[in-house]
Structures are given as structure tokens and as C-alpha cells.
Amino acid sequence: MTKTKEHAGDTVSLVYQCRLPLSTHTLTYLSDLLRRHLKAIRSRWRALPPGRIAVIVLAVLRHDQRLADMAGGNDISATTIRRWRDELIHLLAAKAPRLDRALKKIARRGGEVVLIDGTLIPTQRRTGKANRPNYSGKHRRHGLHVIALTDERGRLVWISAARPGRTHDITAARRDRILAHLRAAGLGALADLGFIGLADDGDDPVVVTGFKATRARRLAPAEKEANRVLAAGRVPVERGFAHLKNWRILTKLRTDPARATHLFRALLVLTNIEATTDN
Incomplete structure (x- = not known):
């Protein structure tokens, strides 16, 4: 367990590590998907590299980690993590079969x-x-x-x-x-x-x-x-x-229930990637 920078008074933020029970194949797939997207939209800079962003989003989806908790552990804002999560969910949902x-x-x-x-x-x-x-x-x-x-x-x-x-x-x-x-x-x-x-x-x-x-x-x-x-x-x-x-x-x-369809289809894609890796 490590300490991050101090806040007001004597309070400090404590950060702990947690195992993410997913294959490296899933992480690589999501990272490559994000890299191709960033190249397509000509995005030159993100606060973290695509691999780190993929890990954070997978932790949010797999462990239902709160956005504010993930933000505090990575020195970025919860709004940024929310934007990354929604971005990757839409990219994955587009891969779901008709x-x-x-x-x-x-x-x-x-x-x-x-x-x-x-x-x-x-x-x-x-x-x-x-x-x-x-x-x-x-x-x-x-x-x-x-x-x-x-x-x-x-x-x-x-x-x-x-x-x-x-x-x-x-x-x-x-x-x-x-x-x-x-x-x-x-x-x-x-x-x-x-x-x-x-x-x-x-x-x-x-x-x-x-x-x-x-x-x-x-x-x-x-x-x-x-x-x-x-x-x-x-x-x-x-x-x-x-x-x-x-x-x-x-x-x-x-x-938001209006965004649930994209979430379900994104998780369908990730579930099948994990199933392919297990087989």
C-alpha cells in the first residue's frame, strides 16, 4: 500500500493494488483498438498511454470500480476516466455482430x-x-x-x-x-x-x-x-x-439506461475474447 500526495489537514489518499482476472490478450486487443482509433482521429496526446487507459477501463467494467477511486489512484480526474470508458465502450460495441x-x-x-x-x-x-x-x-x-x-x-x-x-x-x-x-x-x-x-x-x-x-x-x-x-x-x-x-x-x-445497449454489446465482445483465450 502506498501513499499519494497529501490533501488538506492530516488526511492522505491510500492506494492499493488489485488483481484483474483477465487475459493479456484482452488487454492487447483493447489497447490496439484504442491506438487505431487515436490514429484515425489524429489525437496526438492523452494523459496516459493506451495500455494504461485500457487497464483502467477494464477495471471499471470487471470490478465495477468507482470512477472517483480510479481517478485518485492515477492522478487524473473522474471526468477523464468517464470519457475514456464511454469512448472504449462505443468502440467495442461497434464490433458486436448483427x-x-x-x-x-x-x-x-x-x-x-x-x-x-x-x-x-x-x-x-x-x-x-x-x-x-x-x-x-x-x-x-x-x-x-x-x-x-x-x-x-x-x-x-x-x-x-x-x-x-x-x-x-x-x-x-x-x-x-x-x-x-x-x-x-x-x-x-x-x-x-x-x-x-x-x-x-x-x-x-x-x-x-x-x-x-x-x-x-x-x-x-x-x-x-x-x-x-x-x-x-x-x-x-x-x-x-x-x-x-x-x-x-x-x-x-x-x-444511464439509454447507454446500456452499447455497454451490453461491448461486454459481449470482451466476453467472447476471454472465451477464445480460455479455449
């Missing part, structure tokens, strides 16, 4: 199905009428709803735009025209019961969702077994979401 291209890529590799699921990313509770749609009655908390697609191994291939927390899975899927994109790519999908009714062809469904019991109708043993088989096949998509949520900035979002 839905149609991601599905066609899986089809070219010989894939037959993708896994689809929705989740709620918790946010700070904000007052006001404009933030009421962000309350999810299912989860009983405020958040943003997103849908993600993974391949059969659980690798994230696409993530949707951020929507209010009260949005239903099937509503979001219809807005993104996921069914039409799946048909265009010649792929099927495995989904949970939240997507029942998405496929409009009962004889040859594109999206398989299993069976749902009601108060008036119990599931037959064969239907229960089919649900168990489907749940086992959908395990990788849960693992894909788990890798995405390893970025602790998603533990409870404090950023």
Missing part, C-alpha cells in the same frame, strides 16, 4: 440450433414516472431486459437492445424479428416457457419451448420428460449469461 450475420455464420459452420433466453440486468431504483416501466413485476426489482443468443456450446453470439424491465421475453423477441431471422438462416432455437407462442407453425416449430402446466391441466409423464430433456439442452445458455455477468458493472447498473 443478428442476421451471427445466425448465418453459425449456419455456415454446420450449426443447426441456437439457444435463446432473456434476463434482467438490475439497475438503481430511480424515481419518477419515466422510470416506472423499468420495474419488473416478475423479479420485483428495477432493471433492464435483454435477450441473448448462444451457440450449442454456450458461446454468446448476439445480444439485443436494452429494454424496460417490464418487457416480456416474447415481446422483445417479436420486436427483434428473431423468428424471421432464424428462418432466413435455416436454424432452430431452444427456449424456455417465456417464449411460448413465438413460433406460429405448430407442426414444424422454429422455436422449441416445451410444455406448460395450468391449473386445469397437468403435464403428462411424457411431457415432463420432454421438458427435462429441453432443460438439459439449454444449460449452455445459462452458462453464457454467467460469463457475461462476470463483469461486475452489471451487478447493479448505475449508468
Whole structure:
């Protein structure tokens, strides 16, 4: 632990070191991305070199470090770190794949199905009428709803735009025209019961969702077994979401919900880089 320059009175700022559990490949990718961007915009000077900037931004995303804390440890302002964070998030989000291209890529590799699921990313509770749609009655908390697609191994291939927390899975899927994109790519999908009714062809469904019991109708043993088989096949998509949520900035979002889509897609790119390194 080291001391930085003194402030008023007898108080001093204490700085500690913390391990960042990411690969050097991720750091190199982000640093090179920033260098190319600086060269493209002809930016001649930054307070820190691209490698240091990349480390700071990765720490903010991975550990959810407060901007003021990172600023004090690097002798720069929190506003500067905020600007660097937003800049790199936009650069990474631009690398995220489009839905149609991601599905066609899986089809070219010989894939037959993708896994689809929705989740709620918790946010700070904000007052006001404009933030009421962000309350999810299912989860009983405020958040943003997103849908993600993974391949059969659980690798994230696409993530949707951020929507209010009260949005239903099937509503979001219809807005993104996921069914039409799946048909265009010649792929099927495995989904949970939240997507029942998405496929409009009962004889040859594109999206398989299993069976749902009601108060008036119990599931037959064969239907229960089919649900168990489907749940086992959908395990990788849960693992894909788990890798995405390893970025602790998603533990409870404090950023503007309007910027959340870029953040989610930037983290998708970083998650896939880490997955490639692990493999």
C-alpha cells in the first residue's frame, strides 16, 4: 500500500493494488483498438498511454470500480476516466455482430440450433414516472431486459437492445424479428416457457419451448420428460449469461439506461475474447 500526495489537514489518499482476472490478450486487443482509433482521429496526446487507459477501463467494467477511486489512484480526474470508458465502450460495441450475420455464420459452420433466453440486468431504483416501466413485476426489482443468443456450446453470439424491465421475453423477441431471422438462416432455437407462442407453425416449430402446466391441466409423464430433456439442452445458455455477468458493472447498473445497449454489446465482445483465450 502506498501513499499519494497529501490533501488538506492530516488526511492522505491510500492506494492499493488489485488483481484483474483477465487475459493479456484482452488487454492487447483493447489497447490496439484504442491506438487505431487515436490514429484515425489524429489525437496526438492523452494523459496516459493506451495500455494504461485500457487497464483502467477494464477495471471499471470487471470490478465495477468507482470512477472517483480510479481517478485518485492515477492522478487524473473522474471526468477523464468517464470519457475514456464511454469512448472504449462505443468502440467495442461497434464490433458486436448483427443478428442476421451471427445466425448465418453459425449456419455456415454446420450449426443447426441456437439457444435463446432473456434476463434482467438490475439497475438503481430511480424515481419518477419515466422510470416506472423499468420495474419488473416478475423479479420485483428495477432493471433492464435483454435477450441473448448462444451457440450449442454456450458461446454468446448476439445480444439485443436494452429494454424496460417490464418487457416480456416474447415481446422483445417479436420486436427483434428473431423468428424471421432464424428462418432466413435455416436454424432452430431452444427456449424456455417465456417464449411460448413465438413460433406460429405448430407442426414444424422454429422455436422449441416445451410444455406448460395450468391449473386445469397437468403435464403428462411424457411431457415432463420432454421438458427435462429441453432443460438439459439449454444449460449452455445459462452458462453464457454467467460469463457475461462476470463483469461486475452489471451487478447493479448505475449508468444511464439509454447507454446500456452499447455497454451490453461491448461486454459481449470482451466476453467472447476471454472465451477464445480460455479455449
